[in-house]
Amino acid sequence: MSDIIISLDKVKKVYFLDTVEVEALKDISLDIHAGDFVSIAGPSGSGKTSILNLIGCVDKPTSGTVVVGGKRTSDLDDDSLTELRHKSIGFIFQTFNLIPVLNIRENVELPLLLDNQSAGIQSKIESKADRKEWVDFLIESVGLKDRMLHKPAELSGGQRQRVAIARALVMKPAIVLADEPTANLDSATGESILRLMRHMNETFGTTFIFSTHDPDIVEEADHIIRLKDGRIIEDRRRNGASAALLAANLETAEATGTEGGQL
């Protein structure tokens, strides 16, 4: 068994909508191991995004403990959380969230450029040449080599999500969080995106955690966490099956000629 990279212990999250108290997460405890390919499933309002927010260090629990990479997030100040996100977590958003004024190359490179924001922080990718090579490699890996200088607005939804995946991986993070990454895509494109994520997971050993309410996609994961009304109703691991299943799905996608075949 690999090391635990994320741990939630008796986590509760309460939001206030005006004066109404909404309990989004109720007594959540879970462990995620390094290199896992995890799906968090459940209907809308079940708490999927709330868990991702806590794991992604963009939110703090009302009570309980969230430990990411060995650090209790509630003990960290804003700068430390920012640094933790920057160094250790990649984000793939449902709505892609690319920066419209930057071209594809710049969008992918953006986290690396943010690396210069504070003195003394050494990037994992040392030289400028290495960076360029790495960015080019990622863009090529997501099949957008010929679109490198295009703006996000000039790409399709699937292509944008590929850019987002490349951006999420550019810092070589230990964890990539994907919030319903296929929700705004057609099924074939969504499948190709999932396949790409799986490929990156296997290639770089990056822990992927994605939320979804699509039952087909849920089953692609090695570790499935199901939520309902803010509680975990299933926390299950699949052993060895996922890779074979994914490979079969990929072949189907390629045969249908969707854009997912570019990997």
Added chain:
Amino acid sequence: MIAARLAWGNLGLHRRKSLLIGMIMGMGILILFIGNSFIDTALSGLQRMFVQGYTGDLMVTGPTEFPTTVLGETAGSEEVLPHIAQIKKYEDFLARRNDVAATLPLLSGQAAFGIGETELGSGYCFGVNADDYRKFFPDNVTLVSGEWPKAGDGPWVLLSEPTLAILNKSATSPVQPGTHIIMTALANSAGTVIREVTVKGVIKFNQSNKQLEGLTLVDADTMRDLLGFASLRDGAPVLTGQEASFVSNFDPNALFENLFASNATGAAPAAAAPASTAQPGVKAEVIPAWQFLLVRVKPGASSSRLLSDLSAFSKQIADGDRVQDWIAGAGKVARTAVTIRLAFDLLVAVVAVVVVMIMMNVLIISVNERLYEIGTLRAIGAKRCVVRNMILYETAFLAAIAGAAGLVIGLVVLLLLGKFGIRAPNLFFEALFGGQVLKPMVSAGAAIRAFLWILVMGLGASWYPTIVALRIEPVIAMRGD
């Protein structure tokens, strides 16, 4: 650098807002640049005219309660300006300094001109030593006819062309060099003083306005007499032996000694003075009266520093003397120009507040439209400083671009106006322009001031939007746009 890159991209992406803010900034710079250049031109013209022609850089006057100009006006009082009692000490102090180019003592007052019983006109007069005056203001006076007074000449006057024209309107025979005229003035202590002077020449002031072009130059002693300083004429009076003996032996008590004493014999009162003894001429120690001491500083020297030092010295040696700069010496006109600058700056400040509010609104809208973008930046690891710098860069870029455009347009406008000039519509503007036509110069100071104003306004306008942007939490990126 990434903040600058994002800022630059955002300006392009939000073209309309960028254009709106840019136009406001550009217009602001244009107005500030042209307005300040106009004021700078007027002020520097006035300064050149007064400093080089009438007041020097600094001016010392005797003790007065009211502000004094070189024409001797004292607000609230029509009395003759007192003389500077310690003028020698001032001259010694100034002579020791290496930032002083020259000094000029001067008298100033009003007098009427006439021939015989007929009054022909009146005007302001400067009492001066002609040579000293020409040395101090070498470029301001041109001799039109006649000659410059020489040492040893009797009472003289140099009439300006406009004054000569006024006198000749009423004179039965033309007033010209060589004509003897009567000058009359109402002195404080001496009542009406009348002096006969010879017109030595006719002069023209090269830089002047309606008030100054009619000035008359008079020899200093005549002016002293007219002002009531007759006892403080230049040069020590030489007394005859009999006068000296009388002065030295004078006993005022002796005048009254016998007045109340019983003197049955009715003998004539004894002479107050003992028998006089013939003595050679004696020189009395008299310092000639001067109301003004004008000071020119050397090129490049600081007149404000000298003003400060001279004021401190004045406080040590004399009570109530005034040390003033050329603006005070020039009086109303210069003060008006300075006031116009202050009013302009005040107006700019008021408009700036309104403009800042408009810009702030547009920037807040712009930030609110980029909630997810900023949230995404924060989520993927941008610290708050990146967001802050991005907003500040946007303002700085806009200020730089709009500023450059405003300055270029302003430069063209100023060059065109400088080529053709603006004619003064009335005497007030003529005085303000320092001549009949104002040719605005391109003022680097005005450009810098305008740019700094806009930069400050831009930064002021981006202050609150920056706070709003910094409050955007990374979690907002997860909500989707």
